[in-house]
Amino acid sequence: GENVEQHPSTLSVQEGDSAVIKCTYSDSASNYFPWYKQELGKRPQLIIDIRSNVGEKKDQRIAVTLNKTAKHFSLHITETQPEDSAVYFCAASKSTGANNLFFGTGTRLTVIP
Amino acid sequence: GAGVSQSPRYKVAKRGQDVALRCDPISGHVSLFWYQQALGQGPEFLTYFQNEAQLDKSGLPSDRFFAERPEGSVSTLKIQRTQQEDSAVYLCASSLSPRDSSYGYTFGSGTRLTVV
Numbered sequence: 695g696e697n698v699e700q701h702p703s704t705l706s707v708q709e710g711d712s713a714v715i716k717c718t719y720s721d722s723a724s725n726y727f728p729w730y731k732q733e734l735g736k737r738p739q740l741i742i743d744i745r746s747n748v749g750e751k752k753d754q755r756i757a758v759t760l761n762k763t764a765k766h767f768s769l770h771i772t773e774t775q776p777e778d779s780a781v782y783f784c785a786a787s788k789s790t791g792a793n794n795l796f797f798g799t800g801t802r803l804t805v806i807p
Numbered sequence: 808g809a810g811v812s813q814s815p816r817y818k819v820a821k822r823g824q825d826v827a828l829r830c831d832p833i834s835g836h837v838s839l840f841w842y843q844q845a846l847g848q849g850p851e852f853l854t855y856f857q858n859e860a861q862l863d864k865s866g867l868p869s870d871r872f873f874a875e876r877p878e879g880s881v882s883t884l885k886i887q888r889t890q891q892e893d894s895a896v897y898l899c900a901s902s903l904s905p906r907d908s909s910y911g912y913t914f915g916s917g918t919r920l921t922v923v
Contacts, residue, residue: 700849728912737898737914738850783849794840794863795912797849 696721698786707774708806716802717784718766724786727760727767728795731785732781741782742769774805808835813899822891828884828918832901836913836914839882841874844900844917850898856882867906889922896920 697720707713719727725746730738744751744758744767751758755774760767771778781802785795812831820826832839838857849894851874855857855863858879867874869891876882886893896917 697851730914739914740912767816785849793838794852794855794866795850796852797843799849800847 696724696786696796698784698796698798700801702801703799704762704802704804706804706806709774709776711774713769713771713774713778713803713805715769715782715784715788715803716766717768718764719796720765721784721786721788721804722762722765724796725789727758728771728785729756729758730783730785730797732783732800736775738783771803774803775805776805779803779805811899811901811913813897813918815916815918816823816916817919817921819923822890822922823888824922825885825887826842826889826895826920828886828920830882830884830899830901830915831879831898833881833903833913836901836903837879838902839876839906840900840902841882841884843868844896846895851882853884853897886920889920891922894920894922 698719728743729741732738733742742753742756742758743762755772756762759776781800783800786793814829815853840855841853842848854874856876861875871887873885896919898917899915902912
C-alpha cells in the first residue's frame with residue numbers, strides 16, 4: 695500500500711518568513727495530493743491540493759509543488775502569519791477506485807510574532 | 808446540513824464497554840470514509856462506503872470494529888469491548904463522487920473517544 699512520509703515534524707518560523715514542508719510517497723499510482731490544516735480540536739481543513747498532471751499550484755500565500763519522478767511534493771507558505779500556526783498534514787490517494795487518503799504524520803508549524 | 812456532522816463530540820467509555828459513533832454526511836454525498844486519528848498522528852483509514860455498500864474495510868484494526876450505512880446516508884461505527892488502545896479521534900469524511908473522491912471531500916469534526 696501507499697506510505698507517506700512528512701518532514702519536519704515541528705517547524706518554528708518568525709512572522710513574515712517562509713515555511714516549507716516536504717512529503718514523499720511510495721505508490722506511483724497515486725495521483726491526488728491534498729494538504730490539510732488542523733487546528734487543535736478541529737477538523738482537518740483542505741487548504742490546497744494538486745493532481746499528478748500539474749507540477750505546481752499557487753493560491754495567494756500558499757503553493758504546492760509536485761515532482762512525480764522523485765515521488766515528492768512540498769507545501770510552501772510565504773509571509774507567514776501567527777494564524778498560520780497549526781498542524782499541517784500531507785496526503786496522497788489514487789482519487790478513483792481505492793480512493794481513501796493516506797496521510798503523513800503531520801508538521802506542527804509555529805509562527806512566532 | 809451544510810457539513811459532515813458527527814456525534815457524540817466526546818465519549819468516555821469504560822474498558823469493555825460497547826460504543827456507537829454516528830456520522831451524518833453531506834446530503835447527496837455518495838462516498839463515506841471513517842478514519843482513526845491517534846494523538847499526535849495523522850488520520851488512518853478504517854473503512855469506505857459507496858452508498859450502502861462497504862467496499863473497503865481493510866483498515867479496521869480488529870473484528871471488534873464494525874461499520875454500517877444501511878440506507879446509504881447516515882453511518883455508524885461500532886466498537887465492541889473497547890480497549891485503551893481504541894482511544895483516539897474518529898473522523899468521518901464524505902465526498903460527492905465515487906469516480907473522483909477528491910471532489911467535495913469534507914471531514915467532520917470527529918468524535919474523541921477516551922477509554923478508561
